[in-house]
Amino acid sequence: KLSKRLETVASFVPTGAVVADIGSDHAYLPCYLVHKGIAARAVAGEVVKGPYDSAVRQVRTEGLTEKITVRLADGLAAVEEADGITAITIAGMGGPLIVSILEKHPQALKNVTRLILQPNIHAKAIREWALEHGWALQDEVILQEDGKVYEVLVLQRGSMDLNEAQTLLGPKLMNTKSAVFVEKWSREVANWQRVQQAISNAEQTEENKAKFDELTHLIALVQGA
Ligand code: SAM
Structure with a gap:
């Protein structure tokens, strides 16, 4: 099968x-x-x-x-x-x-x-x-x-x-927000938050800041589920 x-x-x-x-x-x-x-x-x-x-x-x-x-x-x-x-x-x-x-x-x-x-x-x-x-x-x-x-x-x-969020999350998946989708992205967000917290302010690079902005945006999207 x-x-x-x-x-x-x-x-x-x-x-x-x-x-x-x-x-x-x-x-x-x-x-x-x-x-x-x-x-x-x-x-x-x-x-x-x-x-x-x-x-x-x-x-x-x-x-x-x-x-x-x-x-x-x-x-x-x-x-x-x-x-x-x-x-x-x-x-x-x-x-x-x-x-x-x-x-x-x-x-x-x-x-x-x-x-x-x-x-x-x-x-x-x-x-x-x-x-x-x-x-x-x-x-x-x-x-x-x-x-x-x-x-x-x-x-x-x-x-x-496709905007940036749609490219990352999938336009249709993002609208449907199935339980699997919400679980996957909640886990990703939690992982990124851990990484973010491990980096001290002095070490913040442009790339990290961009990632953090993306993350903040994602949290809003996923939590709106
Ligand atoms: N498609 C099957 C599935 O989804 O169950 C097998 C997936 S298996 C994890 C990945 C297969 O892709 C391996 O057998 C590997 O040899 C083959 N593969 C990787 N790169 C490839 C390429 N450039 N051309 C052809 N086959 C490739």
Whole structure:
């Protein structure tokens, strides 16, 4: 059975999509998508030999070799023009790593209409990338599983306007203020306050002051929940 995290990612894949799952590890997500009849075909990309081998094995075990191609490649180098990929999933990595994968082979995104990205940390990096590269947030979800908090960001082509707080917190997540959201940011605020208190006034740098202002702003936002 797929984790709640990957099931959430899967729920945003349009029916009939041709999917590339980058950093696929066991290829659980593409196998699920094809089995459920959500994806027509899929490519599973892995840069590390061990996970690549597990992906190959999993696809074979599930009898999906006709519909899922596993490739050993760095990021979007796994995508070939002839694949006709329409949706890309990248899950289980930090936001900055996901961004670096998207930036390294931009031509692979040519015919892609939807990106479903699941950063473990620092989703902000993805919202910043989207703002700069003509992608708009279609949806976003925050969820908790096994004591960890995950965000899922769904992007389509288009433009959007995000202020600083929205870029950090997520425009939709910030409006919805779910219990998981409030808990995550209350914890972040508490951590930052501890750091702030540990720094004496003489040591205050511009950067720290800016961080503190951001923090003050966040406290107001989160406490308004
Ligand atoms: N996507 C799966 C999930 O969400 O359960 C696996 C997540 S696993 C923590 C991250 C995987 O990404 C690892 O198997 C790693 O080898 C792979 N990875 C990291 N950087 C990559 C890159 N540049 N290109 C392809 N795969 C990469």
